[in-house]
Amino acid sequence: MISSLRGTVLRASGAELVIEVSGVGYLVSVTPEHALSLRVGDEALLHTALIVREDALSLFGFADAEQLDVFQLLLGVNGVGPKSALGVLAVMTPDQIAAAVQNDDDAAFRKVSGIGPKTAKLIVVQLAGKLHAVAPAAVAPAAKQKPTVGDDVRVALVGLGWPEKVAADAVAEVLAELGDAAADATAASVPALLRRALALLGPAPQHQPAGAGR
Structure with missing residues (x-):
């Protein structure tokens, strides 16, 4: 794993840098703003993520490191690849991303090229609660976060026997399918969302009696 590079800038153009380290030139994808901030001959330190694909x-x-942390969190969202994650960071700072997630503002992500409504909603839902450590400035210190309707539905599904991740993914998918209709109080009420999630998940898992299997 290549986690960082320190070397001389051989090329800086568009959204790419070539950094020479001990005689080896590394091609690195960066945000356009980052590329514009460097000149050929500059010494640069980059925090890096190595993405391994079958063909590259x-x-x-x-x-x-803060941007790298957010990049890696974005990669964990269903439907977000490295280019899309970099695209988000090209137009939003880590603090802005954390604020958008906290405020359930998926519209902020829909402004990013390549991010559609469903993926934007998934970013907000799946990153909820994960960005405080990397962007503390975006969180009001005295404010207590109010549970959302999606949180209530997720808790209800967990209470019915589904694992936390399965419940969270089901809520995210239902909200994504609703799209703009999620703003409607009737369509996005707890009972309405719970019915949709139950229809998606099917029969509730059976609870195993205490001591079973011993």
């Missing part, structure tokens, strides 16, 4: 090894670089 690709490096993505960032000016600081």
Whole structure:
């Protein structure tokens, strides 16, 4: 794993850098703003993520560890690849991303090229609660986060026997399918969302009696 590079900039153009380290030139994908901030001959330190594919090894670089952390969190969202994750960071800072997630503002992500309504909603749902550590400034210190309707539905599904991740993914998919209709109080009420989630998941899993299997 290549987690960082320190070397001389051989090329800086568009959204790519070539960094020479001990005689080897590494091609690194970066945000356009990052590429514009560097000149040929500059010494640069990049925090990097190595993405391994069947047909390629690709490096993505960032000016600081905070951006790298957010990039890796974005990669964990269903439907978000490395280019889309880099695209989000090209137009939003980590603090802005954390604020959008906290405020359930998927419209902020729909402005990013390549991010559709469903993926934007998944980013908000699946990153909820995960960005405080990397972007504390985006969280009001005295404010207590109010549970959302989606949170209530997820808790209800867990209470019915589904694992936390299965419940969260089902809620995310239902909200994504609703799209703009999720703003309607009737369509996005707890009972309405719960019915949709139950229809998606099918019969509830059977609870195993205590001591079973021993």
